[in-house]
Amino acid sequence: MQPLDGDRHALERQVLPIVAEGTTFVGTEGQRLLDQVDLTIAGSGILVVMGPNGAGKSLLLRILTGLVPITHGKISWAGQSSLVGNVRRIGFVFQKPVMFRRTVMENMTFVLRQFGLSKDDAQHRAERALIDADLHHLSDAPARRLSGGEQQRVAIARARVIDPEILFLDEPTAHLDPASTAIIEKMILDAKARGTRIIHVTHDLGQAKRLADDIVFLHLGKLVEHGNAETFFAGPKSKAAQAFVAGDLVI
Ligand SMILES: Nc1ncnc2c1ncn2[C@@H]1O[C@H](COP(=O)(O)OP(=O)(O)O)[C@@H](O)[C@H]1O
Ligand SMILES: [Mg+2]
Numbered sequence: 001m002q003p004l005d006g007d008r009h010a011l012e013r014q015v016l017p018i019v020a021e022g023t024t025f026v027g028t029e030g031q032r033l034l035d036q037v038d039l040t041i042a043g044s045g046i047l048v049v050m051g052p053n054g055a056g057k058s059l060l061l062r063i064l065t066g067l068v069p070i071t072h073g074k075i076s077w078a079g080q081s082s083l084v085g086n087v088r089r090i091g092f093v094f095q096k097p098v099m100f101r102r103t104v105m106e107n108m109t110f111v112l113r114q115f116g117l118s119k120d121d122a123q124h125r126a127e128r129a130l131i132d133a134d135l136h137h138l139s140d141a142p143a144r145r146l147s148g149g150e151q152q153r154v155a156i157a158r159a160r161v162i163d164p165e166i167l168f169l170d171e172p173t174a175h176l177d178p179a180s181t182a183i184i185e186k187m188i189l190d191a192k193a194r195g196t197r198i199i200h201v202t203h204d205l206g207q208a209k210r211l212a213d214d215i216v217f218l219h220l221g222k223l224v225e226h227g228n229a230e231t232f233f234a235g236p237k238s239k240a241a242q243a244f245v246a247g248d249l250v251i
Contacts, residue, residue: 091159149180
């Protein structure tokens, strides 16, 4: 898909690199839910964030997208300490699809209108995106009536329609059947092929192997491994990741 338009787009383009240093998030009872996480996100491809439930994966995504402020440490987006002015260069898809109580088409155009596109331009762009995502036949359906898999496909198409520089996906297929999961993995690979940087959270080992270029492994709020996916799967270094990759229960 073409970039949105002109100067405004150029101004809002830069989000990367995202640099997190000593990122710490302390919960209400003093627990370190994220502990001294150092992570730089630049480049291209799919970074898969793995780890057992409660490791802090969702929290890390919320911090990287500026949704949750950190307790200690430093985070920057393209050298800026805030996302004001470029927040719309980020796409976010949650585990449970969030659909507006509107048609599929209106879910798409609403986002584009927020971005400043005229009614006609929004309509054209949304139509193309729905055709691309093989969702055009559902354009006039009320979004909340769709199946879980269809809603999640709309959520991804809607996140992509603004041409984000980076797309964050938090376990988008956790509740879906294999057929819907396969379609969504294809959409994710397609976004990657078009140059979008992707940060994808999953605790599904098979999916991580299918999608990942790089891996981050979180355990108990700590980033215990970060590196090339093939190297990681061939021989994780930490005990927690070794157990996880072997299919053992890791708490
Ligand atoms: N905004 C928040 N404020 C306080 N605690 C949070 C917040 N978000 C998540 N947590 C807590 O942080 C821990 C890690 O949660 P989460 O990031 O959702 O884990 P994961 O996604 O790896 O399963 C959990 O104990 C959760 O209750
Ligand atoms: Mg989570």
